[in-house]
Amino acid sequence: xxxxxxxxxxxxxxxxxxxxxxxxxxxxxxxxxxxxxxxxxxxxxxxxxxxxxxxxxxxxxxxxxxxxxxxxxxxxxxxxxxxxxxxxxxxxxxxxxxxxxxxxxxxxxxxxxxxxxxxxxxxxxxxxxxxxxxxxxxxxxxxxxxxxxxxxxxxxxxxxxxxxxxxxxxxxxxxxxxxxxxxxxxxxxxxxxxxxxxxxxxxxxxxxxxxxxxxxxxxxxxxxxxxxxxxxxxxxxxxxxxxxxxxxxxxxxxxxxxxxxxxxxxxxxxxxxxxxxxxxxxxxxxxxxxxxxxxxxxxxxxxxxxxxxxxxxxxxxxxxxxxxxxxxxxxxxxxxxxxxxxxxxxxxxxxx
Amino acid sequence: xxxxxxxxxxxxxxxxxxxxxxxxxxxxxxxxxxxxxxxxxxxxxxxxxxxxxxxxxxxxxxxxxxxxxxxxxxxxxxxxxxxxxxxxxxxxxxxxxxxxxxxxxxxxxxxxxxxxxxxxxxxxxxxxxxxxxxxxxxxxxxxxxxxxxxxxxxxxxxxxxxxxxxxxxxxxxxxxxxxxxxxxxxxxxxxxxxxxxxxxxxxxxxxxxxxxxxxxxxxxxxxxxxxxxxxxxxxxxxxxxxxxxxxxxxxxxxxxxxxxxxxxxxxxxxxxxxxxxxxxxxxxxxxxxxxxxxxxxxxxxxxxxxxxxxxxxxxxxxxxxxxxxxxxxxxxxxxxxxxxxxxxxxxxxxxx
Numbered sequence: 001x002x003x004x005x006x007x008x009x010x011x012x013x014x015x016x017x018x019x020x021x022x023x024x025x026x027x028x029x030x031x032x033x034x035x036x037x038x039x040x041x042x043x044x045x046x047x048x049x050x051x052x053x054x055x056x057x058x059x060x061x062x063x064x065x066x067x068x069x070x071x072x073x074x075x076x077x078x079x080x081x082x083x084x085x086x087x088x089x090x091x092x093x094x095x096x097x098x099x100x101x102x103x104x105x106x107x108x109x110x111x112x113x114x115x116x117x118x119x120x121x122x123x124x125x126x127x128x129x130x131x132x133x134x135x136x137x138x139x140x141x142x143x144x145x146x147x148x149x150x151x152x153x154x155x156x157x158x159x160x161x162x163x164x165x166x167x168x169x170x171x172x173x174x175x176x177x178x179x180x181x182x183x184x185x186x187x188x189x190x191x192x193x194x195x196x197x198x199x200x201x202x203x204x205x206x207x208x209x210x211x212x213x214x215x216x217x218x219x220x221x222x223x224x225x226x227x228x229x230x231x232x233x234x235x236x237x238x239x240x241x242x243x244x245x246x247x248x249x250x251x252x253x254x255x256x257x258x259x260x261x262x263x264x265x266x267x268x269x270x271x272x273x274x275x276x277x278x279x280x281x282x283x284x285x286x287x288x289x290x291x292x293x294x295x296x297x298x299x300x301x302x303x304x305x306x307x308x309x310x311x312x313x314x315x316x317x318x319x320x321x322x323x324x325x326x327x328x329x330x331x332x333x334x335x336x337x338x339x340x341x342x343x344x345x346x347x348x349x350x351x352x
Numbered sequence: 353x354x355x356x357x358x359x360x361x362x363x364x365x366x367x368x369x370x371x372x373x374x375x376x377x378x379x380x381x382x383x384x385x386x387x388x389x390x391x392x393x394x395x396x397x398x399x400x401x402x403x404x405x406x407x408x409x410x411x412x413x414x415x416x417x418x419x420x421x422x423x424x425x426x427x428x429x430x431x432x433x434x435x436x437x438x439x440x441x442x443x444x445x446x447x448x449x450x451x452x453x454x455x456x457x458x459x460x461x462x463x464x465x466x467x468x469x470x471x472x473x474x475x476x477x478x479x480x481x482x483x484x485x486x487x488x489x490x491x492x493x494x495x496x497x498x499x500x501x502x503x504x505x506x507x508x509x510x511x512x513x514x515x516x517x518x519x520x521x522x523x524x525x526x527x528x529x530x531x532x533x534x535x536x537x538x539x540x541x542x543x544x545x546x547x548x549x550x551x552x553x554x555x556x557x558x559x560x561x562x563x564x565x566x567x568x569x570x571x572x573x574x575x576x577x578x579x580x581x582x583x584x585x586x587x588x589x590x591x592x593x594x595x596x597x598x599x600x601x602x603x604x605x606x607x608x609x610x611x612x613x614x615x616x617x618x619x620x621x622x623x624x625x626x627x628x629x630x631x632x633x634x635x636x637x638x639x640x641x642x643x644x645x646x647x648x649x650x651x652x653x654x655x656x657x658x659x660x661x662x663x664x665x666x667x668x669x670x671x672x673x674x675x676x677x678x679x680x681x682x683x684x685x686x687x688x689x690x691x692x693x694x695x696x697x698x699x700x701x702x703x704x
Contacts, residue, residue, distance in 0.1 A: 052388070235365075
């Protein structure tokens with residue numbers, strides 16, 4: 001064995017959903033937006049001066065996008081941190097804030113990247129079980145810890161924690177940083193942003209990958225106090241000076257400018273979600289209440305895995321998690337009405 | 353003091369060169385390419401279907417770009433790692449390979465991000481002084497260590513280490529991973545790629561930011577054995593599943609396809625470099641031999657800092673490092689001939 005073998009870091013990488021190619025595929029497996037980015041965003045990409053955009057380094061302060069987000073959310077520009085997708089934002093936050101000997105805590109059923117970062121950065125962690133209805137109970141988060149991470153609404157369940165409940169967690173952990181991952185909040189959850197003025201231990205994380213239809217551009221951000229944002233920027237600047245391409249910065253800025261298109265597409269998804277709940281219930285699915293752009297739904301006629309495999313054979317991709325607690329369920333992204341109709345027809349065929 | 357304060361990571365961020373805006377500015381401070389990306393790359397950006405590129409996640413395996421690089425460098429697709437700029441590639445390599453109690457080693461004068469990553473990831477390190485002529489001496493790298501990082505050609509000096517000398521370092525450190533950072537190698541250095549077959553401890557890191565004029569797209573890559581590339585991919589997938597935007601992946605792939613344009617622009621820079629050496633010597637500068645797209649040059653009539661400040665006042669940006677060993681020098685990126693003429697005229701005015 002080579003001497004360097006013993007110094008290699010052992011990790012358990014996160015497994016992202018498949019990205020199958022092909023025209024006839026119905027892709028409901030990674031919670032992408034079924035609608036394209038706004039026409040104005042597409043226009044900005046088409047008309048950018050790529051001769052200059054390409055050869056020059058990006059603005060290391062991302063002034064354009066930071067300014068757009070600050071004014072959109074009515075916070076200072078020193079309260080916005082920009083990262084290379086919310087995965088990068090969360091990774092930086094873990095590195096920046098979780099340096100205690102005490103374990104950080106998060107639910108046992110949540111975004112499965114949290115334990116990956118904790119292991120990666122050698123942060124002790126403890127997973128706190130959701131209750132029987134897949135709910136987060138604030139009283140479970142009162143023990144001493146090195147930090148808290150709550151996805152709200154949660155994934156892959158889609159269940160939202162009311163803001164009054166979330167506030168209890170933030171309040172009872174005033175000595176630790178509480179990260180609230182709001183990847184899906186634009187689809188109906190209550191944002192913790194309004195608590196920022198009251199708590200100095202709160203970091204809210206957002207993404208452009210879902211409601212803003214820019215998963216391909218890799219844009220995430222955090223909103224917090226100037227003090228905590230400074231810490232995150234210092235950590236980012238100790239890893240990568242330019243985490244986002246100039247193309248992504250331009251796309252993000254253009255997206256924020258087009259509020260009407262943004263609201264309309266969210267309404268479209270919510271309408272299709274409501275309809276999909278009805279259609280899936282007709283087909284004997286058990287469905288958790290969703291405040292996201294996906295449904296966590298269990299077929300009752302056949303197993304979750306069987307349904308997953310049979311849908312896959314028919315070119316319909318949804319997400320299935322094989323852990324015991326989750327394996328009855330499928331996480332189904334809300335697509336267009338047409339895409340959902342293909343899904344329903346495939347389910348009918350499978351259950352016939 | 354809030355309880356969370358003690359758990360915040362203290363870091364010393366890297367300071368990138370300024371990105372001043374303005375039409376009349378001559379920007380020779382961050383080693384960007386003075387020429388735009390190839391016309392074919394610009395065309396790919398203009399004609400991409402951003403509706404789909406934007407809303408979909410990137411290919412997590414980056415198959416298009418990985419395939420293009422593998423065939424360009426005549427290696428397997430399992431020998432290519434893609435990252436978000438070579439900073440991300442290096443950061444991942446540090447995390448992946450440098451987990452020894454023994455210090456990693458690199459020159460005292462080199463890319464100043466190396467000690468930043470080491471501190472960030474709590475990797476012990478030792479800086480080995482260059483000799484009086486700013487050269488790396490292989491015999492200085494024979495002591496036991498936890499890994500080696502060599503920028504070749506080195507920065508900010510521009511000096512290249514002959515491949516036979518570099519090979520001594522790789523050979524005498526067979527129990528540690530040796531990272532060779534070849535950010536500037538396309539401008540004249542000898543690449544360590546040809547040593548890959550002989551050494552299982554070698555990782556070669558490259559960037560699209562210099563010779564490929566894609567600093568704004570943030571693309572870096574590593575070439576090594578399938579085993580070490582797998583380790584790097586596992587670490588990357590434990591931090592961020594999709595480190596590059598689809599736009600960047602497309603731009604990178606298009607760039608690799610246009611060999612003729614690439615070679616021509618390198619020749620242009622080399623011609624301007626040769627001419628710039630002559631012009632600066634006429635103006636009493638001491639210049640280190642450069643195999644890069646920049647010159648490390650010391651004015652002898654006034655101090656390095658004075659020259660830096662006076663150029664800056666005239667809208668000509670170069671890079672100045674304030675450490676004692678480097679502060680006589682300026683790092684001057686090779687621009688277009690026209691840009692260099694503005695620099696020479698400004699120097700004449702300052703030294704008049």
